Amino acid sequence: MARLVQCVPNFSEGRNKEIVEKIVEEIRIIDEVKLLDYSMDKDHNRSVVTFIGEPEKVIEAAFNATKTAAELIDMKTHRGGHPRMGATDVIPLIPISDITMEECIEYSIQLGKRIGEELGISVFLYEKSAKSKERENLADIRRGQYEGMAEKLKKEEWQPDFGPDILNERAGVTAVGARMPLVAFNVNLATGDVEIAKKIANVVRARTGGFTYCKAIGLEIAERGIVQVSMNMVDYTRTSLFRVFDTIEREAKRYGVNVIGSEIIGLVPMQALVDVADYYLRLENFDSSQILEKRMFE
Amino acid sequence: MARLVQCVPNFSEGRNKEIVEKIVEEIRIIDEVKLLDYSMDKDHNRSVVTFIGEPEKVIEAAFNATKTAAELIDMKTHRGGHPRMGATDVIPLIPISDITMEECIEYSIQLGKRIGEELGISVFLYEKSAKSKERENLADIRRGQYEGMAEKLKKEEWQPDFGPDILNERAGVTAVGARMPLVAFNVNLATGDVEIAKKIANVVRARTGGFTYCKAIGLEIAERGIVQVSMNMVDYTRTSLFRVFDTIEREAKRYGVNVIGSEIIGLVPMQALVDVADYYLRLENFDSSQILEKRMFE
Numbered sequence: 001m002a003r004l005v006q007c008v009p010n011f012s013e014g015r016n017k018e019i020v021e022k023i024v025e026e027i028r029i030i031d032e033v034k035l036l037d038y039s040m041d042k043d044h045n046r047s048v049v050t051f052i053g054e055p056e057k058v059i060e061a062a063f064n065a066t067k068t069a070a071e072l073i074d075m076k077t078h079r080g081g082h083p084r085m086g087a088t089d090v091i092p093l094i095p096i097s098d099i100t101m102e103e104c105i106e107y108s109i110q111l112g113k114r115i116g117e118e119l120g121i122s123v124f125l126y127e128k129s130a131k132s133k134e135r136e137n138l139a140d141i142r143r144g145q146y147e148g149m150a151e152k153l154k155k156e157e158w159q160p161d162f163g164p165d166i167l168n169e170r171a172g173v174t175a176v177g178a179r180m181p182l183v184a185f186n187v188n189l190a191t192g193d194v195e196i197a198k199k200i201a202n203v204v205r206a207r208t209g210g211f212t213y214c215k216a217i218g219l220e221i222a223e224r225g226i227v228q229v230s231m232n233m234v235d236y237t238r239t240s241l242f243r244v245f246d247t248i249e250r251e252a253k254r255y256g257v258n259v260i261g262s263e264i265i266g267l268v269p270m271q272a273l274v275d276v277a278d279y280y281l282r283l284e285n286f287d288s289s290q291i292l293e294k295r296m297f298e
Numbered sequence: 299m300a301r302l303v304q305c306v307p308n309f310s311e312g313r314n315k316e317i318v319e320k321i322v323e324e325i326r327i328i329d330e331v332k333l334l335d336y337s338m339d340k341d342h343n344r345s346v347v348t349f350i351g352e353p354e355k356v357i358e359a360a361f362n363a364t365k366t367a368a369e370l371i372d373m374k375t376h377r378g379g380h381p382r383m384g385a386t387d388v389i390p391l392i393p394i395s396d397i398t399m400e401e402c403i404e405y406s407i408q409l410g411k412r413i414g415e416e417l418g419i420s421v422f423l424y425e426k427s428a429k430s431k432e433r434e435n436l437a438d439i440r441r442g443q444y445e446g447m448a449e450k451l452k453k454e455e456w457q458p459d460f461g462p463d464i465l466n467e468r469a470g471v472t473a474v475g476a477r478m479p480l481v482a483f484n485v486n487l488a489t490g491d492v493e494i495a496k497k498i499a500n501v502v503r504a505r506t507g508g509f510t511y512c513k514a515i516g517l518e519i520a521e522r523g524i525v526q527v528s529m530n531m532v533d534y535t536r537t538s539l540f541r542v543f544d545t546i547e548r549e550a551k552r553y554g555v556n557v558i559g560s561e562i563i564g565l566v567p568m569q570a571l572v573d574v575a576d577y578y579l580r581l582e583n584f585d586s587s588q589i590l591e592k593r594m595f596e
Contacts, residue, residue: 004594034594052594096590181590188582245579261580270568270591276575281543282559284486292394292479293568296302296332296350297595 002297004097005055005104006036006181007062010089011069012078012172014045019072024049026064032057036267045080046089050267055099059111062091066115070171075146085142085149086121086172093178096269097294104178105129112176116162119171122153123162126177131161138175146172180213183233183272184265185241187248190258194220197227200251204229204244211247213239226260236272242279300595302395303353303402304334304479305360308387309367310376310470312343317370322347324362330355334565343378344387348565353397357409360389364413368469373444383440383447384419384470391476394567395592402476403427410474414460417469420451421460424475429459436473444470478511481531481570482563483539485546488556492518495525498549502527502542509545511537524558534570540577 013019020040028035033053040047051061066088073087091111095104105128112123130136134157144152150167152158159165160173167173189197197218202208205216213235221228229248233239249259271288278286288294311317318338326333331351338345349359364386371385389409393402403426410421428434432455442450448465450456457463458471465471487495495516500506503514511533519526527546531537547557569586576584586592 002594004591006590036593052590241575241579259580261582263582264584264588267588267590267593270589273575273589274568274571276579277571280578281539281574282557284559284561286562290562290565291568291571292304292334292350292565293302293591293595295334295565296300297591 002097003054003099004052005058005099005107006050006052006094006096007058007091008048008050008094009062009065009091010084011047011049011065011073012045012075012080012084012087012089013069013073014040014047014080015042020047022072023047023065023068026068027051027061030057030061030064033061041082043080044082045078046082046084052096055093055103055107058093059107059114062093062111063114063118066091066121066174067119070119070121070168074170075172076169078146083139083142083145084172085146086174087170088115088121088174089142089172090126090138090175091177092127093176094181095178096181097271101128101178101180108176108178112162115174115176116160116164119163121163121168121171122149122160122165122173124173124175125161126175127179129177141175149173180235180237181269183236183241183268185231185233185244186263186265187229187231187245188221188224188260188262189227189229189252190260191227191255192220192225194218194227196252196255196257197229200248201229201231203251204231204247211239211244214244233272236269236275240275240279241272242276300395301352301397302350303356303397303405304348304350304392304394305356305389306346306348306392307360307363307389308382309345309347309363309371310343310373310378310382310385310387311367311371312338312345312378313340318345320370321345321363321366324366325349325359328355328359328362331359339380341378342380343376344380344382350394353391353401353405356391357405357412360391360409361412361416364389364419364472365417368417368419368466372468373470374467376444381437381440381443382470383444384472385468386413386419386472387440387470388424388436388473389475390425391474392479393476394479395569399426399476399478406474406476410460413472413474414458414462417461419461419466419469420447420458420463420471422471422473423459424473425477427475439473447471478533478535479567481534481539481566483529483531483542484561484563485527485529485543486519486522486558486560487525487527487550488558489525489553490518490523492516492525494550494553494555495527497553498546499527499529501549502529502545509537509542512542531570534567534573538573538577539570540574
C-alpha cells in the first residue's frame, strides 16, 4: 500500500463556517490527499480536520491550511472554551501505513520549519518530535494559552524550535509533531457492577501499573445494564489490542464475569487488526505485503 | 477502498517469452490496473498472470490480453503438459473489496460476450457464472481438450454461452467466470505422526463431512519433523479461517497434540484477516469502513 500519514490539525475557529470551509478547501484541493472528516465546535470555537495521504502531500496540505488560517483567523479577538495558543493550534502527523515514526518526525520538522520561516509563526515541536522531555506534552507547551505566549516566548527555556521568538499576534503559536494513532477500544462486561470495570481498568492501564500504552477507565452503560472498560490504545504496535483483551477477559473471570464483546470506536489502522489475526492464528512468517489490497496501492 | 476485482487468466504459451511479454503488456499498459505477478511454465507450456483493479478496467485489460493471445498463439501447434482448450484458456474474475459476487458474475458476462462477439471465440461461462450445473466445473468444460473441441461444440449440450458454435482453430475455446478468492491456509502440528494430520484433514474438509468451503490434506513437513493440515479455503466468507483453526486445535488435543502455528501462503484479501480479528475480539458492530486505509482508497 502507499505510504500513508494521517494529519489532524486543530484550528481556532468553530463558528464562522465560511472561514472553516476556506481552510478545509486547501486540503480538499490536493488530489493525492483524502479529507476524511471535519467538525466545528461552537463552544470551543475550534475545528478539527482529519485527512490522510502520502507524506509529502499531507505536509503540503497542512502548510497551505496553516497559511490560510493565519490569514483568516485573528487570535487577538478569539474566545472559546478549549485551551488554545494559535490560529492553527496543533498539527499532529500520524504514521498509518508503510512509514516509520522516524520518518513522520522528519516530516514534522520539515513542516514546522516551513511554517516558522515562511509564515513567521513560532513553532514548537511536540510529542515524538519534541527536542526535550519538557516539550513532549502539548499541555505544557500550551500552558498560559495565547494570552500568555508573548511573555512565554521571552523565556530561554521556551525559545521556539522554528520561527520568531516574538509572538505573531494574529496567528499565535503552533505545535507540530508526530504521534502514534489512537485506537478507541472498549470491552463490555456482563455485569451491572461498575466497581468491577473500574478494578479491571486499574489493572490494564499504564498509570496504575498496567500496559504502558493503554489508558483506561471503568464506566457504566446504563441503557444496556452492563459496564465497560473504556480505553485509548495510544500505541497499538507496543501494547496490542489482543493482549489487553485477553487480560481483561482473565481478570473478569476472577469475578465470575464474562466478556460480552468489544468495540472499536472510529477509525483504526489496518495493521492493528492484522496483528490480532496474526496472534490468534499463530501465523508463521506472515508479512502484510501478502494482503491483496496492499499490493494494489503500493 | 476502491471496488477491487482480481483476475488470473491462464494463457497457452509458457516457452516464448516474447509472446508472453506482449500479452502481459496489454495489462501493464492500463494505469488503473496493477499487475501483481506472472509466471511461465515450460513443461505446461502455459502462463498464469495475476492482476487487480477496478472491475471495468480489469475486464478491459483481460479483453485486450485475450485479443493479443489470439493473434500470437496458434493452438493448432500447441503442446504442453497441462489440460487446455484455448490460447486464453480460462479467465477467472474474483471479488476482493467492496464488490459482490453478483457484480463479478455480471462483469464476467460482459467480458465473455465481448470475447465471443468481437474476437469470434467460443466462450463458456463457468463457476459462479455458469448457466447450468454441468458448466460449473472447469474440468468438465475442458474435457476432451483443444483437440476435442470441434466435435464437442457440435453437441447440443455444449453450445457455447457466447461466440461461434464452430471452433476457432487458432484461438480455441475460452472459459470465463466469477469465483471466490482461494486462501492457502496451513496449520502445523507438533507431532511427527502424519496419520494425525490426515485424520484431522478428514474432519475439516468438505469431501469427508467437514466444512463446505474447505479442501484439506494431511502431510509431513520432513525438514521440521512435524506434520501439517494443508488447506485451500475456497470461500472464506462462508467457511472462516478462525472456525477451521479452532476446530483443528480442538481435534489435535484429542490426540494430545498442540498446534504450533499456521501459515497463509501467497495473497489474502484483507477481509479474511479482519474477520479473524472481529471474531476473537468479539467486536460489536464493527464495519470495515472504519479501517483507515479503506477510507483513503474509496
